[in-house]
Amino acid sequence: MIKLHRTKPYVILCYEALFRRLKEKYRNNNVINQDYWNYLAGYRGEQTVDYKLSTYPQKRFFEYQSLRLKVNHNFFQIDSLLLSSKFILIIEAKNMKGELNYNSDSGHLTQTYKNVEKGYQSPILQANSQEMQLSYWLQQVISVYGIPIESLVIVSDPSTIIKNNQNDPTFYNKMIYADNLIPKIKEMTIKYTKNVLNKNILYSINDAFLKYNTPLKPKLLDYYNINENHLIKGIQCENCGSYPMKRMYKTWKCDKCFYADPTAHVRLILDYFLLHNATITNSECRNLLQIDSGKTAYTILNSMNLTQTGKNKARKYYAPKLELFPQDSFVPNKKKTILQL
Ligand SMILES: [Zn+2]
Numbered sequence: 001m002i003k004l005h006r007t008k009p010y011v012i013l014c015y016e017a018l019f020r021r022l023k024e025k026y027r028n029n030n031v032i033n034q035d036y037w038n039y040l041a042g043y044r045g046e047q048t049v050d051y052k053l054s055t056y057p058q059k060r061f062f063e064y065q066s067l068r069l070k071v072n073h074n075f076f077q078i079d080s081l082l083l084s085s086k087f088i089l090i091i092e093a094k095n096m097k098g099e100l101n102y103n104s105d106s107g108h109l110t111q112t113y114k115n116v117e118k119g120y121q122s123p124i125l126q127a128n129s130q131e132m133q134l135s136y137w138l139q140q141v142i143s144v145y146g147i148p149i150e151s152l153v154i155v156s157d158p159s160t161i162i163k164n165n166q167n168d169p170t171f172y173n174k175m176i177y178a179d180n181l182i183p184k185i186k187e188m189t190i191k192y193t194k195n196v197l198n199k200n201i202l203y204s205i206n207d208a209f210l211k212y213n214t215p216l217k218p219k220l221l222d223y224y225n226i227n228e229n230h231l232i233k234g235i236q237c238e239n240c241g242s243y244p245m246k247r248m249y250k251t252w253k254c255d256k257c258f259y260a261d262p263t264a265h266v267r268l269i270l271d272y273f274l275l276h277n278a279t280i281t282n283s284e285c286r287n288l289l290q291i292d293s294g295k296t297a298y299t300i301l302n303s304m305n306l307t308q309t310g311k312n313k314a315r316k317y318y319a320p321k322l323e324l325f326p327q328d329s330f331v332p333n334k335k336k337t338i339l340q341l
Pocket residue numbers: 237238239240241242254255256257258259
């Protein structure tokens with residue numbers, strides 16, 4: 001039973017907002033594009049795990065598709081988690097191409113792809129550390145002790161080659177292909193037969209997971225040192241690319257091609273939430289949309305059904321929850337296609 005569904009994470013939504021907001025000449029920046037494609041590849045790997053788990057409908061598990069929790073001021077991120085009354089399974093998805101070579105002695109992972117070698121921290125140690133962090137979190141936050149925690153690293157692309165020169169059984173039991181995920185879970189259900197948690201505790205863990213889950217919201221403008229001069233001012237015309245569109249008779253009109261779109265502001269305000277701030281005021285909205293009328297900004301903001309606090313000039317409108325952001329908005333950088341992932 002899925003208790004927490006995966007949506008596009010903030011980090012990907014934020015990159016897509018950034019591509020929409022950057023002036024055209026900055027959109028093809030290699031560093032930004034590469035970072036975006038890496039996150040997108042990771043997301044695709046996580047979706048592969050979701051799919052595999054969906055082929056094994058298991059009422060005895062609660063499934064959490066992505067969970068980010070905090071222990072001692074530090075967050076730890078789990079790609080997928082299965083909770084049962086007998087054990088917990090942490091799943092870390094790796095979507096990496098080429099050949100992966102794991103050295104059990106040094107704990108180092110080397111990826112060779114298109115003749116380029118790249119080193120990574122040990123996914124095994126990473127998974128072990130997640131087990132410890134989760135165990136600590138369960139004790140500290142909700143006083144739950146003694147539930148066995150297992151972890152697996154899933155290589156989501158079947159064409160990836162995994163090698164381990166030491167033939168280390170720990171490695172081969174821990175880092176597996178997505179196709180082996182369900183047989184591994186079945187093995188674990190045979191291994192753990194004892195009910196460690198009663199129903200009440202199980203539900204209190206579920207409630208705590210949902211309550212304390214804090215998805216990461218990156219600040220991309222700060223991270224890449226992007227300022228207002230790099231960004232498009234006002235609404236860009238979807239049809240011809242010029243900006244800003246003008247507000248006329250309850251719609252947005254392009255001066256150049258006369259394209260009209262009555263709801264063109266919605267995407268821009270949502271992008272503002274993703275890139276600038278989790279709240280917006282009337283005056284910030286006017287600046288964003290390049291309009292003078294406070295009344296128009298008021299009407300527009302109210303039409304979006306956002307949570308609001310304060311009155312008059314102090315009124316603030318709040319960003320919707322992660323799952324309410326549109327998942328498939330237009331992304332203007334066509335430099336790479338999905339096939340080049
Ligand atoms: Zn136009």
